[in-house]
Amino acid sequence: MTAALAAAEALRHAVTVAVAAPLAMALVVGLLLLAGPRWLPEAVVSRLVTAGLVLSALAAACAAILHVAFPGAVPGGNIDYGDWLAVGSYSVPIVALVDGLALAFSLLAATLTALVARFSQTYLHREAGFARFYVLLGMFAGGAQLVAFAGALDVLFAGWELIGIASALFIGFFHEREEPVRSSLRAFATYRLCDVGLLIAIVSAHEVLGSTRLSALGGAGALPFPEAETLALLFLVAAMGKSAQLPFSGWLPRAMEGPTPSSALFYGAISIHAGLYLMLRVSAVIDVAPVAAGAGVVVGVATALYAAAVARVHTDAKGALAHATLSQIGLILAEICLGLTTLAVVHLVCHALLRAYQYLRAPNMLHDVHQHGHFEHGRMPLAGVAPRFAARTYSAAVHRLRLDERIDAAIRPVLRLSRALARLDDRVSGITDHGPRPG
Secondary structure, eight states, X not given: OOHHHHHHHHHHHHHHXXXXXXXXXXXXXXHHHXXXXXXXXXXXXXXXXXXXXXXXXXXXXXXXXXXXXXXXXXXXXXXXXXXXXXXXXXXXXXXXXXXXXXXXXXXXXHHHHHXXXXXXXXXXXXOTTHHHHHHHHHHHHHHHHHHHHBSBHHHHHHHHHHHHHHXXXXXXXXXXXXXXXXXXXXXXXXXXXXXXXXXXXXXXXXXXXXXXXXXXXXXGGXXXXXXXXXXXHHHHHHHHHHTTOTTSTTHHHHGGGSOHHHHIIIIIISHHHHXXXXXXXXXXXXXXXXXXXXXXXXXXXXXXXXXXXXXHHOOSHHHHHHHHHHHHHHHHHHHHHTTOHHHHHHHHHHHHHHHHHHHHHHHHHHXXXXXXXXXXXXOOTXXXXXXXXXXXHHHHHHTXXXXXXXXXXXXXXXXXXXXXXXXXXXXXXXXXHHOOOOO
C-alpha cells in the first residue's frame, strides 16, 4: 500500500472517530443509566463522556495533520460512505468533506467541548442533572462534528438537528422552574420555523442541481436567476434562525436560562456560529445571488447595531455577553455576504475562543464585582448633544425594541385559529366516535 493510500485510509478512520466517539460515549452512558441497578457516580459519567470528547479532538487533530502532510490523499476532499437512501435515481449520499474550513470548525468544536466538559465536572458537582448534562454534551459534540465534516446538505441537516435538540434541552436544563421551560420552547420553535428554510433548500437542491453534495453547489451559477436567489434566501433564513439574527434574536437572551458551561459552548462558541458555517459552506450559491447577499448584509449590520445598543444597557452579565456575541455574529454574516470569506473564518474562530473564555469567566467576574464594588458606567452616548434622541435610543435598547411582543402579536391570530380548529376537530371526532347525542 502506498503512502497516499495509507494516508487516505487513516484520514477516513480519523473523521469517523471524530464524529462517532462522542455519540458512542453518550449512548453508552445513557444505556448504563437506564439499565444499571443504581445511579452512576459523577466520576464515571464525566470520565466516559470526556474520554469520547478527547478522542474526538485527537482524531480531528490527526485528520488535520494528515490533510496537511498528504494534501492529495483524498481527491476533492470527499470521503464517501455509501448512500443513506437510494430510490431509483434519487439518492441521499453519506459523504464527508475534509478541507481547511471543515478541519478548523471541527478542531474548534472538539477542543472547546472537551474544555467545557472538564470545567463542568467542578461547576455542576452534585447537581441533580449532572448525568443528563454530559449525555447531552456528547450528543451535541457528535452533531457539531457532523456539521463540520458534512459533504452533503442531508448529512449537515442531521448534525444541524442534533445541535438544535441539544440546545433546546440545555436551555430547559433546570426544568423544575417555569421560565427555563418557556425559554426552551421559544428557542425550539424558532429553530423549527427557520429550519424549514434549510429543509426546503435541500429538497430544492435535489430538484434543480440533481444532488445535495456541497461540491454540486458550484453549479448554482448555471441556474436561472429566480432559482438561484430562492435557494440562497432559503439558506439565509436557516442561518438567521440558528445564529439569532433579526428578527429571530429574541430567543438568545432567553437561552441564558441554561447552565453557564452550556451557554459558553452554545451561545458563545459553537452553536451560535453554526448558521455562519452554513453560509460559508454554501457561499457558491450566495456569490451568484446578489439580492440574497444584499439582504444578508442588511440583516447582519442591523443585528450588529441592535445587539451593540442592547449590550450597553443590559443589567444581566450573561445577557450582556449574549448581545455582545450577537453584535459580532451580525458582522461576520455581513462579511460572508460581501464575499470576505477568509476574514469571516478568522473572525469566527477568534470570536468563538474569546466568547467561550468570557462566558466561563462570568461567574468569577460577578464574584469579583461583589467583592470589590460595581464598575461605574460611562455617560450615555449623545446625551449632551441630542438628549431626546439619546433617551429614546436608550429606552428602545432597554426593551430590546419589543421584538418578542411584536412577534407574539403577529402570530397570536394564527394560534387562536389553530386552537379553534383543534377544538372543532375534537367535537367532530367525538360526534363520529360516539354518534349523535339522543334527542
